[in-house]
Amino acid sequence: MRCPKAKMMLALYVGGDLPEFKASRLMAHLQSCDECAAELKTLRQSRVATEKIGGSDIPKALPADFADQVIGIVSAGKSSSLRQVWFRSGFQRMRPVAILSAVVVIVLIAVGVTQMVKDNKIESVARWRMELIQSVGGNGTGVAWETIPNLNDVFETPVRMDQFDPPREAGVYAVMHRIEAEGEPPRYVIDYCGESRRLGPFRGHPWINQSKGRLLSRAGSEENVYIAVMLMPDSTPKDRRDIEAVLIEAFNPYFNRVKGA
Amino acid sequence: MEAARRDRADLIEKARNGDAGAFRECIKLYGSRVNAIAYQMVGNGEDARDISQEVFIRLYRSLERFNSDYSFTSWLYRLTANLSIDFLRKNARHRQRSLDEPGNTVDIKDRSPGPDDNAESSEFYGAINRLAGELSINQRRVFVLRDLQGFPTEEVAGILKCRSSTVRVHLARARRRIKDALIKHYPDLLEVISDEMPES
Numbered sequence A: 001m002r003c004p005k006a007k008m009m010l011a012l013y014v015g016g017d018l019p020e021f022k023a024s025r026l027m028a029h030l031q032s033c034d035e036c037a038a039e040l041k042t043l044r045q046s047r048v049a050t051e052k053i054g055g056s057d058i059p060k061a062l063p064a065d066f067a068d069q070v071i072g073i074v075s076a077g078k079s080s081s082l083r084q085v086w087f088r089s090g091f092q093r094m095r096p097v098a099i100l101s102a103v104v105v106i107v108l109i110a111v112g113v114t115q116m117v118k119d120n121k122i123e124s125v126a127r128w129r130m131e132l133i134q135s136v137g138g139n140g141t142g143v144a145w146e147t148i149p150n151l152n153d154v155f156e157t158p159v160r161m162d163q164f165d166p167p168r169e170a171g172v173y174a175v176m177h178r179i180e181a182e183g184e185p186p187r188y189v190i191d192y193c194g195e196s197r198r199l200g201p202f203r204g205h206p207w208i209n210q211s212k213g214r215l216l217s218r219a220g221s222e223e224n225v226y227i228a229v230m231l232m233p234d235s236t237p238k239d240r241r242d243i244e245a246v247l248i249e250a251f252n253p254y255f256n257r258v259k260g261a
Numbered sequence B: 001m002e003a004a005r006r007d008r009a010d011l012i013e014k015a016r017n018g019d020a021g022a023f024r025e026c027i028k029l030y031g032s033r034v035n036a037i038a039y040q041m042v043g044n045g046e047d048a049r050d051i052s053q054e055v056f057i058r059l060y061r062s063l064e065r066f067n068s069d070y071s072f073t074s075w076l077y078r079l080t081a082n083l084s085i086d087f088l089r090k091n092a093r094h095r096q097r098s099l100d101e102p103g104n105t106v107d108i109k110d111r112s113p114g115p116d117d118n119a120e121s122s123e124f125y126g127a128i129n130r131l132a133g134e135l136s137i138n139q140r141r142v143f144v145l146r147d148l149q150g151f152p153t154e155e156v157a158g159i160l161k162c163r164s165s166t167v168r169v170h171l172a173r174a175r176r177r178i179k180d181a182l183i184k185h186y187p188d189l190l191e192v193i194s195d196e197m198p199e200s
């Protein structure tokens, strides 16, 4: 065993996160390596220090009227103040920037939809479809993702592709690129919606495909590719295609139009 | 344990049926944990509170999807971590543009908590942010959930919807970076601990 590997294993070992059979190999290495033995000592100290600090640097309790505030917001049907807060603090720091375009692959996490499909409440999917189509109102100039509750409630936040590690489960996904302009919430143009029997490791169109070049040219750069998933673990292909169809109808994505053409 | 779990499922059921009192109970039950995760993720009490508020608003709008306590808490903590990450990214991006600094490390030193931010004025005030500020986003959320919040690795994987092996990779890197950050920022503390620790 080489030291770099041993040091990574040590970092797990100190928290009890290393499987036993690996631990015994690690101990054998420590017998003959002073450097790694010293590393273990420091990691142990670091762990104690982390506990001390973690127990000391704690947030102020939520205000007594916190629950009232939340209930006030939801019962008034208002959208939250969070977005405004985020943008306010963001814009103070922002310089005039040219419109930044990014490809975002969204993997849509839709436990709620899964449940609807599983319970065979097709009218719920139909209602969701109606609400979504009404609130999207076209995709050409992008949609402000975070302002569409029907998306936002069902899907999780987009994740950057290079940080994306989907589980080996069935689900639905969509691809989009982001348009960001000063003074506005970011908007997303959905480029593709698809479904897969197994999302992880992600091999979806058009990311792992011949169309990737076109995707990137629509987007700008590979670094700006984002992804998020809608997991539907117990779904049938038809369940997923139903959801996919709603998304395609709502967004009319470019790659669904040209795929195979 | 099982009874507590049933109670919680019951509470969610009531909240789902429009019982405002039950929803209020949910906030009481999970609010501190949500707020703590958000605080450890973003390092600022005021922002953490905003994130917590958003979490419970989204919870309210999503109540009908939950039928078990397990999926509920995983979802809740995942949402908290994700909203915190959104927040960090937005701030990092804006700062990156203005400072033109490369790298994916989320440095939020300029958002260090102010004097009114925290009721505690402990000697380690703002320390988590100083340390975790040296981590990448993935390392930070794994570090917060595993080492600060104490969720077992398998549960962290469940919350983040990724494999345990992925959690371990980020965790190992995070712990090593935290160790280096401690040496950099809190050398005295390490020395004290070193004196207290038995030789093994």
Ligand SMILES: [Zn+2]
Pocket: A002, A003, A006, A029, A033, A034, A035, A036, A037
């Ligand atoms: Zn070694």
